[in-house]
Amino acid sequence: MSLPAVAVSQSPEDKFREYLASRPRQQRFTEQQRELVRYIFSQHNNFDADQLIDAVKRQSFQVSRATVYRALNKLVDAGMLRRLEVGSRTFYEHDYGYPQHEHLYCQQCSQMIEFQHAAIIAIIDEICRQHGFRSNGHSLIVRGLCADCNRARVTKRRLDLV
Numbered sequence: 001m002s003l004p005a006v007a008v009s010q011s012p013e014d015k016f017r018e019y020l021a022s023r024p025r026q027q028r029f030t031e032q033q034r035e036l037v038r039y040i041f042s043q044h045n046n047f048d049a050d051q052l053i054d055a056v057k058r059q060s061f062q063v064s065r066a067t068v069y070r071a072l073n074k075l076v077d078a079g080m081l082r083r084l085e086v087g088s089r090t091f092y093e094h095d096y097g098y099p100q101h102e103h104l105y106c107q108q109c110s111q112m113i114e115f116q117h118a119a120i121i122a123i124i125d126e127i128c129r130q131h132g133f134r135s136n137g138h139s140l141i142v143r144g145l146c147a148d149c150n151r152a153r154v155t156k157r158r159l160d161l162v
Contacts, residue, residue: 003098003099003101003114003116004099005097005098005099006097006098006099007097008096008097012037012040012041012080012096012097013034013037013038015078015080015096016029016033016037016074016075016078016080017029019077019078020074027074032063032067032071033067033071033074035056035061035063036052036056036063036067036068036071037071037075037080039052039055039056039059040052040075040081040092040094041094041097044093044094044098045093046084046091046092046093046103046112047091047092047093048089048090048091048092049065049068049069049072049090049092052068052072052092053065053068056068072092075092076092078096079095079096080094080095080096081093081094081095081096082094082095082137084103084139084141086105086112086141086143087107089110091112095137099116100116100121100137100138101114101115101116102114102115102116102120102139102140102141102142103115103139103140103141103142104141104142104144104146105141105142105143105144106144106145106146106149107143107144107145108145108146108149108153109146109148109149111146113146120140124138
């Protein structure tokens with residue numbers, strides 16, 4: 001399911017530049033950071049740091065591993081990326097310009113399926129109201145097996161019974 005983009009007032013580059021300028025000790029917006037922001041926001045998929053490093057290398061973009069990790073941390077701090085902890089892996093996804101959504105994570109093939117459901121939002125809103133809690137976001141990751149991996153598991157079990 002492809003989720004619709006959310007209208008934003010600034011480009012990702014401008015938003016990140018503004019974040020860097022707002023730091024107590026103003027930080028430069030380097031060309032490497034600019035290229036990473038452009039690349040990350042030019043497509044939508046969940047990724048980990050190693051996948052990002054491999055992808056930018058395939059684009060013939062030279063950037064150190066340390067620069068990638070620092071940029072990812074800054075993008076999370078800026079509210080532009082969301083960090084998702086799934087087992088021993090850390091994934092990143094757009095938080096800026098992308099709607100609130102939930103995830104189904106396949107523990108076999110690592111596929112991440114994004115979805116939205118109004119009932120989930122309604123339940124969270126109701127619980128927050130009951131507790132006088134002001135939410136600024138949430139993450140929900142349901143772990144299990146995707147349809148393909150489940151089908152393969154069932155087929156293997158049938159063959160084992162023969």
